Amino acid sequence: MELSFDMTLSEGYRSRSQIARRLTESWIYNNMFCPRCECEHIKQFENNMPVADFYCPDCGNQYELKSKNGKFGKKINDGAYNTMIERITSNNNPDFFLMAYSRSECRVSDVILVPKHFFVPDIIERRKPLASTARRAGWVGCNILLYKIPIQGRISIVSNGSITNKNYVLQKTRIAQSLKIENISARGWLMDTLHCVNAIDAEEFCLRDMYNFEELLWQKHPANNNVKPKIRQQLQFLRDKGVIEFLGNGYYRKVK
Numbered sequence: 001m002e003l004s005f006d007m008t009l010s011e012g013y014r015s016r017s018q019i020a021r022r023l024t025e026s027w028i029y030n031n032m033f034c035p036r037c038e039c040e041h042i043k044q045f046e047n048n049m050p051v052a053d054f055y056c057p058d059c060g061n062q063y064e065l066k067s068k069n070g071k072f073g074k075k076i077n078d079g080a081y082n083t084m085i086e087r088i089t090s091n092n093n094p095d096f097f098l099m100a101y102s103r104s105e106c107r108v109s110d111v112i113l114v115p116k117h118f119f120v121p122d123i124i125e126r127r128k129p130l131a132s133t134a135r136r137a138g139w140v141g142c143n144i145l146l147y148k149i150p151i152q153g154r155i156s157i158v159s160n161g162s163i164t165n166k167n168y169v170l171q172k173t174r175i176a177q178s179l180k181i182e183n184i185s186a187r188g189w190l191m192d193t194l195h196c197v198n199a200i201d202a203e204e205f206c207l208r209d210m211y212n213f214e215e216l217l218w219q220k221h222p223a224n225n226n227v228k229p230k231i232r233q234q235l236q237f238l239r240d241k242g243v244i245e246f247l248g249n250g251y252y253r254k255v256k
């Protein structure tokens with residue numbers, strides 16, 4: 001993996017956004033393996049596909065690239081809000097590569113993989129409609145709220161200019177994949193429980209720590225009046241998937 005952009009590719013392009021697109025997309029197909037199956041190179045779709053930019057020739061998994069100059073902030077601007085919500089609730093979303101690069105240094109600084117099933121409506125923020133004076137008046141865009149994606153769904157491939165070991169990426173992707181649930185509302189519960197586990201500032205924790213989130217979880221899922229059993233059920237699921245270990249007597253440990 002080579003972090004510098006191939007600047008010869010920008011020749012003949014004028015606009016900044018076109019150059020950025022050319023450089024970042026080329027970087028992906030020249031450097032990126034498929035994190036889901038180890039295939040050495042992923043491929044780019046011809047033309048503009050509406051839903052994805054890249055695919056793996058071996059396993060067929062699809063990827064979309066979002067890139068920005070500078071560091072990642074808390075959120076990433078994205079396209080139309082309704083289209084995004086439709087996509088993530090219909091289960092035909094691609095996985096996302098989120099890339100931060102330095103325009104001045106012509107190189108990639110961060111690449112994160114977010115598997116598709118970590119996209120739940122909760123992480124999509126609706127932006128204000130464009131003003132009536134705008135060319136696309138009334139159009140509503142969205143932001144992807146990065147900080148709302150549980151760490152298990154933010155797999156670092158390049159971090160602050162250093163490349164993560166490939167096997168580590170593959171292993172993290174396997175764990176992330178095992179947390180896949182087709183049902184969107186069940187997925188919301190899992191993501192919320194993961195957030196609570198991640199929010200506990202210790203490697204070992206107990207059931208009581210989790211019950212502290214009862215009120216919060218109930219507010220997010222008001223139709224469920226049995227939040228405590230639900231928490232225990234989700235913890236079992238996380239145990240079965242290798243995210244946490246049961247130590248007995250209501251004690252748990254996070255698996256690194």
Ligand SMILES: [Zn+2]
Pocket residue numbers: 034035036037038039056057058059060061
């Ligand atoms: Zn693949």
